[in-house]
Amino acid sequence: MKKRGLIRQNSPWMEILSRFSRNKLAMLGAIVLLLLILSALFADVLAPYGMDDQDVSQALQGPSAEHWFGTDKFGRDQFSRVLYGGRVSLRVGIVAVAVALVFGGTLGVIAGYVGGKVDSVIMRIMDVLMAVPGMLLAVAIAASLGAGLGNMMIAIGIGNVPGYARITRAAVMSAKGNEYVEAARATGAGNLRIILRHILPNAIAPVIVQATLGVASSITACAMLSFLGLGAAPPTPEWGGMLSTARDYLRTHAYMAIFPGLFIMITVFSLNVMGDGLRDAIDPRLKD
Amino acid sequence: MAKYICKRLLQMIPVLLGVALIVFTLMYITPSNPANMILGDTATPEQVAALEEELGLNDPFLVQFGNYILGIVTRFDFGTSWFTGKPIVGELLLRFPKTALLAALSVVLSAIIGIVCGVVAATKQYSIFDNLATAISLVGVSMPSFWLALMLCLLFAVKLGWLPVSGSYGWEYWVLPVVTLGTSGAANIMRMTRSSMLEVIRMDYIRTARAKGQSERMVITRHALKNALIPVITVIGIQFGNLLGGSVLVESVFAIPGLGKYGVDAIKQRDLPAVLGSVLFLAVTFSFVNLLTDILYSFIDPRIQTSLGPSRRQKRAAAGKAEEGAA
Numbered sequence: 001m002k003k004r005g006l007i008r009q010n011s012p013w014m015e016i017l018s019r020f021s022r023n024k025l026a027m028l029g030a031i032v033l034l035l036l037i038l039s040a041l042f043a044d045v046l047a048p049y050g051m052d053d054q055d056v057s058q059a060l061q062g063p064s065a066e067h068w069f070g071t072d073k074f075g076r077d078q079f080s081r082v083l084y085g086g087r088v089s090l091r092v093g094i095v096a097v098a099v100a101l102v103f104g105g106t107l108g109v110i111a112g113y114v115g116g117k118v119d120s121v122i123m124r125i126m127d128v129l130m131a132v133p134g135m136l137l138a139v140a141i142a143a144s145l146g147a148g149l150g151n152m153m154i155a156i157g158i159g160n161v162p163g164y165a166r167i168t169r170a171a172v173m174s175a176k177g178n179e180y181v182e183a184a185r186a187t188g189a190g191n192l193r194i195i196l197r198h199i200l201p202n203a204i205a206p207v208i209v210q211a212t213l214g215v216a217s218s219i220t221a222c223a224m225l226s227f228l229g230l231g232a233a234p235p236t237p238e239w240g241g242m243l244s245t246a247r248d249y250l251r252t253h254a255y256m257a258i259f260p261g262l263f264i265m266i267t268v269f270s271l272n273v274m275g276d277g278l279r280d281a282i283d284p285r286l287k288d
Numbered sequence: 289m290a291k292y293i294c295k296r297l298l299q300m301i302p303v304l305l306g307v308a309l310i311v312f313t314l315m316y317i318t319p320s321n322p323a324n325m326i327l328g329d330t331a332t333p334e335q336v337a338a339l340e341e342e343l344g345l346n347d348p349f350l351v352q353f354g355n356y357i358l359g360i361v362t363r364f365d366f367g368t369s370w371f372t373g374k375p376i377v378g379e380l381l382l383r384f385p386k387t388a389l390l391a392a393l394s395v396v397l398s399a400i401i402g403i404v405c406g407v408v409a410a411t412k413q414y415s416i417f418d419n420l421a422t423a424i425s426l427v428g429v430s431m432p433s434f435w436l437a438l439m440l441c442l443l444f445a446v447k448l449g450w451l452p453v454s455g456s457y458g459w460e461y462w463v464l465p466v467v468t469l470g471t472s473g474a475a476n477i478m479r480m481t482r483s484s485m486l487e488v489i490r491m492d493y494i495r496t497a498r499a500k501g502q503s504e505r506m507v508i509t510r511h512a513l514k515n516a517l518i519p520v521i522t523v524i525g526i527q528f529g530n531l532l533g534g535s536v537l538v539e540s541v542f543a544i545p546g547l548g549k550y551g552v553d554a555i556k557q558r559d560l561p562a563v564l565g566s567v568l569f570l571a572v573t574f575s576f577v578n579l580l581t582d583i584l585y586s587f588i589d590p591r592i593q594t595s596l597g598p599s600r601r602q603k604r605a606a607a608g609k610a611e612e613g614a615a
Contacts, residue, residue, distance in 0.1 A: 048415050128306030131578075132571045135533030138308075140567040143555045144314035147383035220432045224537055227434050228552055242437060247541070261435035 016205075019281035026277020029270035036267055040086035047080035052235040060253055069259040072245065078256065081237035082263055087230075088238045089267065092153050093219040097211050097247050099157025100164050105207065107161070108168025113176060113195055123169070126162040134159040138221055142230040149232045156221045160214055167210050171203035178202070205282040216271035219274055239264050289586070296579050307571045311564045312353050318560055321345075325370045325558065366568065367561035371481075372556070376565040379550060384569065387539065387546035391531045393466045399524055405474070406481025406520075411508060412488065421478060428475030434537040437468045441497070441541070442529030454543035465542045469534055473527040480523040484516040491515070517588055525581035533568045 020026055040047055048066075055075035063070045069078035111122040129137065141155035166271060175181070184198050223240030225231050232238045239260040246256035322332070323339040331339075344352055359365035366376040405425075409418040444464060445453040455461050488494065489512055497511045498504075536548035543549070547566050556560035 026484065106391050125301070125306070126311070128303050131303045131575050132310070132567065133529035133533040135530070135575055136536070136567050136570055139533075139536060139551070140314055141565060143563045144318045144560065146319060216430070223432055224434060227537065228540075228555060230555065240432075240434075243438065247438060250438060250442055251446050254446070257435075257438045257442065261328070261432065261438065264435060265427070265431050268432070269426065272426065272430050 016278075016281045019276055023065040023277040023280060025273045026281075027256065029273035029277065032266060033274060036086055036263075036270070037090060039083055040090055043080070043083040043087060047077075047083045049077035049080040051081055051237050052076065053080075061247070062253070063064065063255055070253070070255045072242075073249075073255060076258060078242070081242060082239070082259055085237040085239045085242060085260065086263065086267070088236060089150065089219050089222055089240075089264070091132040092156065093215040094147060094154045096156035096160065096218040096222070097214045099153060100160035100214065101207070103112040103157070103163025105168045106162040108165040108170075108194060109172050109200070111165065112169035112172030113191070113199065115173075119169075122165070126165050129158075129162040134163075134217075135221060135224065138225065139230070142225050147230045147233065149236075150224050152222060152231050155225065155230075156218050159221070162219065163214070164207065164210065167206055168203065171206050172199055175199045175202040204280075209279040209282065212271055212275035212278055215270045216275065219264065219267055219271070289583075292586070293579075293583065296582065297351065300575050300579065304572060304575060305538060308357055308360070309353065310541065310570060311568050311571075312356050316349060316352070316559050318559070320558060322370055322560070326373070347503050360443070364404065366565040369554075369559050369562045371557045371559040371562070376562050379562070379583055380565055380569050382557060383545055383547045383550050384573075385550060386544055387532070387535050388573070389568075390462070390465055390469065390535055390539070390546060391528060394469035394473060394531050395524065395528055397466055397470035398477055398527060401474040402471070402477025403481050403520065407485055407508065409511060410482045410485035416480075420528075422482070425478045426476035428471050429479070431472065433468055433472060433534045434541055436463070436471055437538050437541040440464050440468055454541075461542075461544075465538050468538050468542075469531050472534070473524075473531060477520060477523055481516065481520050484519050485512060488516040489513045499540040514588065518585060521581055521584055523587065525578055528581075529574050530579045532574055 037189070043051070053076060055071075058067070058071050058075040059073050061067055061071045062077075067077050067079065069082060071077055072081075082113040107122050132140070138155040138159040141158055142152055145151035145155065172195075181194060181198055184194050189197070222231065222238070223243070226238045226240030226243045229244065231241055234241070241261040243257060246253075246260070249256050321336070321340075322343060323336045323345065327335055340346055344355060346360065347355075355614060356367070359367070363598045364377055366380065368374065369376055369379070405421045409415075409421045412418055441453050451463055451465075452461050494507060494511055497507045502511075532548075535546060535553055538544075539546045539548035540552040547570060550567035551563055554560075554566065
């Protein structure tokens with residue numbers, strides 16, 4: 001608090017960044033997440049085996065120096081598959097949130113900015129979507145569209161739309177009432193300009209927090225749909241799909257179920273603490 | 289109060305119609321042809337065409353949707369399973385009690401653990417208990433429920449042999465599923481209770497209560513907890529929805545013959561009316577639970593009761609806050 005006078009000279013975003021960097025747990029989350037992203041990006045280089053290299057003579061081996069996480073029934077190296085699986089999970093998580101952000105965000109901005117009847121109609125539609133728990137909606141959509149990565153991203157994305165619509169709407173509504181918006185209008189700025197230049201930058205903070213946490217929940221949803229057989233088609237490695245296979249070997253080869261789940265948990269955990277840290281950094285009043 | 293409940297019940301009608309429309313549209317756009325699915329690969333094109341006509345698949349979309357709704361409203365008919373040819377509603381009703389019991393037990397467990405831990409953590413902020421509980425709750429929210437299910441199975445059923453893995457015959461079969469589903473709920477509820485309590489504890493009326501010499505216990509339970517509970521109840525309502533979603537997986541891991549397992553089996557058989565019937569059924573349940581949470585608000589907060597239910601703005605604010613906490 002004493003440093004306030006110094007920090008105030010920085011831009012609001014710098015201030016947020018400096019508060020965020022002082023939150024040890026959130027920084028840990030950010031570093032772990034960065035490592036996970038890098039390991040997924042460079043899976044080709046890091047993985048000791050290919051993602052679908054089969055060696056039946058090595059089937060169902062426990063963890064060893066050669067196969068850190070053991071092998072599955074085709075003798076595929078589980079460590080390599082977990083690394084490659086990160087690509088799928090992170091991609092689905094990010095794309096699903098992007099889908100939800102684009103649709104939910106646009107609807108929320110329109111509802112919050114225009115207000116009146118348009119607002120009621122949009123929000124009633126969102127109420128309908130919210131009447132179905134997000135996971136269930138995703139399951140229903142994925143089941144109807146059929147298995148596959150693309151369909152899964154759409155399914156999870158649509159399930160998330162109402163959440164973003166509500167948050168963006170609330171943020172836009174509170175930003176709309178500010179005097180600088182009135183001032184912008186007085187200088188003759190059009191609606192689109194007001195929204196893009198004046199309202200969005202001031203309304204985006206809660207949306208960013210929600211998006212970070214949203215990637216976490218989308219990764220869980222992705223694993224869940226794959227676990228149900230609605231995800232990526234084999235042999236594409238995916239954490240949820242690997243767990244689904246591991247289920248049949250729980251009694252005899254438990255290691256198969258441990259590592260993919262551990263990676264899901266670590267990813268979701270680091271995104272969650274990062275999201276919490278961002279929220280505290282953006283709005284220090286919310287911090288306990 | 290009765291007027292408020294009636295009003296809310298009436299408001300549910302358009303929402304549920306909307307849900308039904310979504311569900312029906314999903315069924316409509318699916319690439320597989322029901323007539324082919326029912327008759328199998330050996331059917332002749334004539335047979336397929338005849339069945340399509342019989343099922344009304346050639347009618348316009350709105351006519352089909354109207355018939356679907358009319359079937360549900362007048363005959364409580366959710367359609368017929370493509371796989372067994374039996375009416376879906378019978379199967380759903382048969383399985384519903386198991387899912388309801390599972391969800392109810394998990395909600396109760398998570399509410400008790402979540403609220404108690406949340407209150408203790410907030411009253412002893414930054415103590416060892418607080419830090420430990422916060423850390424555990426962070427892990428709890430981050431753990432996918434089906435993985436936790438597998439790990440609990442591994443530990444308590446496979447390694448230790450204390451509890452059975454699958455089925456639903458006696459109380460011991462319910463322990464692992466309830467703990468699995470209750471964990472993330474308890475974590476979320478604890479986080480919300482803690483932050484809500486911390487906010488309330490700093491209020492002037494708490495200082496007043498302490499100043500007038502009331503025991504700490506009374507201050508916490510009477511003055512603080514009662515006021516802190518409103519966002520917590522919202523979270524519990526949201527948790528119930530998550531539980532219904534989570535039950536889909538947990539039931540199939542533990543082989544509990546509930547709605548969720550029925551839905552998953554239906555997905556595997558590509559039995560779409562059964563999938564969507566169970567989703568619709570769970571959505572209706574969720575809507576009733578939401579109504580119930582709103583009624584609960586008014587019991588806890590008399591200010592709401594006098595105005596016959598929270599205004600939209602109040603509710604949005606509470607829900608927004610709760611979502612932030614839940615997320």
